[in-house]
Amino acid sequence: MPGTFKYTFDTPVFKGEVEVPVGLYINGKFVDGSSGTFIDVINPTNGKTTTRIAEGTPKDVNLAVAAAHKAFDTTWGLHANGVERSRLLAKLADLMETNIDTLSALEALDNGKTFYWAKRGDVSHSINCIRYYAGWADKILGQTIETTEAKLVYTRHEPAGVVGQIIPWNFPLQMMAWKIGPALATGCAVVLKPSEFTPLTALYMAKLIDEAGFPAGSFNLVNGYGHTVGQTIADHPDIEKVAFTGSTLVGRKIMEAAAKSNLKNVTLELGGKSPSIVFDDADIDQAIKWAAFGIYYNHGQCCCAGSRIFVQETIYDEFLKRFTEHTKTLKVGDPFSPETFQGPQINQQQYDRIMGFIDSGKEQGATVHFGGNRVGTEGYFISPTIFTDTKPDMRIVQEEIFGPVCVVIKFKDEADIVKQANDTVYGLAAAVFSQNIQRALGTAHKIRAGTVWVNAANMLYPNVPFGGYKQSGIGRELGEYALANYTSVKSVQVNLDIKM
Numbered sequence: 001m002p003g004t005f006k007y008t009f010d011t012p013v014f015k016g017e018v019e020v021p022v023g024l025y026i027n028g029k030f031v032d033g034s035s036g037t038f039i040d041v042i043n044p045t046n047g048k049t050t051t052r053i054a055e056g057t058p059k060d061v062n063l064a065v066a067a068a069h070k071a072f073d074t075t076w077g078l079h080a081n082g083v084e085r086s087r088l089l090a091k092l093a094d095l096m097e098t099n100i101d102t103l104s105a106l107e108a109l110d111n112g113k114t115f116y117w118a119k120r121g122d123v124s125h126s127i128n129c130i131r132y133y134a135g136w137a138d139k140i141l142g143q144t145i146e147t148t149e150a151k152l153v154y155t156r157h158e159p160a161g162v163v164g165q166i167i168p169w170n171f172p173l174q175m176m177a178w179k180i181g182p183a184l185a186t187g188c189a190v191v192l193k194p195s196e197f198t199p200l201t202a203l204y205m206a207k208l209i210d211e212a213g214f215p216a217g218s219f220n221l222v223n224g225y226g227h228t229v230g231q232t233i234a235d236h237p238d239i240e241k242v243a244f245t246g247s248t249l250v251g252r253k254i255m256e257a258a259a260k261s262n263l264k265n266v267t268l269e270l271g272g273k274s275p276s277i278v279f280d281d282a283d284i285d286q287a288i289k290w291a292a293f294g295i296y297y298n299h300g301q302c303c304c305a306g307s308r309i310f311v312q313e314t315i316y317d318e319f320l321k322r323f324t325e326h327t328k329t330l331k332v333g334d335p336f337s338p339e340t341f342q343g344p345q346i347n348q349q350q351y352d353r354i355m356g357f358i359d360s361g362k363e364q365g366a367t368v369h370f371g372g373n374r375v376g377t378e379g380y381f382i383s384p385t386i387f388t389d390t391k392p393d394m395r396i397v398q399e400e401i402f403g404p405v406c407v408v409i410k411f412k413d414e415a416d417i418v419k420q421a422n423d424t425v426y427g428l429a430a431a432v433f434s435q436n437i438q439r440a441l442g443t444a445h446k447i448r449a450g451t452v453w454v455n456a457a458n459m460l461y462p463n464v465p466f467g468g469y470k471q472s473g474i475g476r477e478l479g480e481y482a483l484a485n486y487t488s489v490k491s492v493q494v495n496l497d498i499k500m
């Protein structure tokens with residue numbers, strides 16, 4: 001029997017003991033990994049090992065896929081009706097709500113995000129997401145279609161089958177909820193791989209899924225590294241669909257593996273380089289706060305981070321001055337301190353990557369207007385950072401940094417900003433700030449991105465679709481749109497009186 005990880009939180013915002021299983025969850029049981037090897041889970045505030053979890057291998061993926069198929073063919077899939085799936089998901093949402101502080105504390109410990117935002121953002125949103133898809137489970141409807149001949153034709157939206165789901169470390173619980181919510185609502189059986197950097201909330205969720213009473217094999221979790229467990233999922237001949245959130249680089253590998261194996265269906269949620277656009281008629285106080293939230297929320301580790309801030313030239317100097325003053329007030333530090341806005345970056349690799357981008361900005365001639373330095377002496381803390389004097393082809397303007405680093409750039413008018421904003425291979429999100437509705441919406445419609453916020457940033461809702469244009473991804477998650485990722489449409493044609 002695999003062990004558990006026990007941790008006592010004694011923080012200003014949460015006190016209590018938490019116990020998390022550290023094995024794999026296959027066929028309704030927590031089990032050891034077949035290799036007997038482990039992965040260290042590192043605390044990003046100090047670089048020390050928090051605990052270690054069982055490392056899954058391709059063999060464990062095969063076991064999980066077999067268990068998922070068995071469930072799909074006997075107790076889940078077409079064998080569990082929508083009312084039952086809805087009841088189980090609603091129960092899971094209730095269990096998550098009962099454990100909201102525990103999940104928030106684990107998320108903060110594992111990822112370094114603040115307890116405050118973990119609870120208000122990640123965990124609350126995840127509960128709402130699971131509850132939202134509980135509502136859909138008994139409303140998966142087909143159509144009846146009239147034809148030219150006397151037939152009864154109808155469609156059935158059947159569960160896609162066994163699905164593989166691979167998720168990143170920046171929003172560990174939310175990404176899990178976005179994936180398993182629609183998959184379990186439609187009756188798919190799941191094999192999920194959390195990020196090797198942040199497995200703790202997914203493991204705790206496996207415990208809650210077990211407690212909710214989902215049939216054995218309907219949900220399976222295999223911890224592990226991307227190039228082993230992740231790649232085996234993408235390559236697997238018996239997985240019907242793979243849903244991936246992560247970097248564009250790995251997204252390409254997933255698609256290639258899907259094409260080379262069994263042509264499995266693919267959904268990709270990838271990177272971004274989203275613009276925040278501030279027109280001269282914006283409510284400037286609000287635009288400053290939202291644009292800062294757009295880039296610095298979750299330490300800049302958001303796929304939709306507003307990392308390119310474009311300001312109309314007539315208000316550029318005033319905006320920059322006040323945006324910088326606001327940036328200085330954002331406290332970087334302990335995720336469990338109530339005053340903290342920004343915790344550490346996830347790991348040494350990301351820390352080095354971000355500092356590398358800051359160096360490249362300097363080398364290519366941009367000005368570090370604020371920040372650009374490490375905060376403290378241990379862990380992976382980086383100051384919120386503002387670059388000015390950039391050129392369109394600089395790496396810090398074109399590439400996803402995935403840290404608290406923005407570029408503030410001037411624009412002239414509507415035509416200029418549409419051109420500059422769309423000058424990117426990505427197209428995940430954008431924010432437009434203006435009090436002139438024609439100007440705001442006119443611009444919003446011309447931006448090539450899956451989400452455009454008007455006078456806001458980084459707001460997501462379970463019933464609103466999310467996903468990318470261009471190299472930011474394929475398909476949509478959340479909302480009714482996500483159901484299409486997990487259903488196969490079958491048309492049934494009944495001959496009423498056509499004679500051969």
Ligand SMILES: NC(=O)c1ccc[n+]([C@@H]2O[C@H](COP(=O)([O-])OP(=O)(O)OC[C@H]3O[C@@H](n4cnc5c(N)ncnc54)[C@H](O)[C@@H]3O)[C@@H](O)[C@H]2O)c1
Pocket residue numbers: 166167168169170171193194195196224225226227229230231232234245246247248250251253254268269270271272302303304400402428468472473
């Ligand atoms: N569009 C979105 O909705 C969204 C949301 C969150 C994060 N992201 C993106 O995710 C990235 C950051 O996350 P990350 O560093 O964890 O990304 P990553 O691509 O390195 O890893 C994501 C997941 O894929 C796995 N993986 C790695 N190599 C693999 C392979 N060869 N085959 C299969 N799986 C593999 C990892 O283990 C992890 O679980 C950023 O680029 C960010 O923009 C996108």
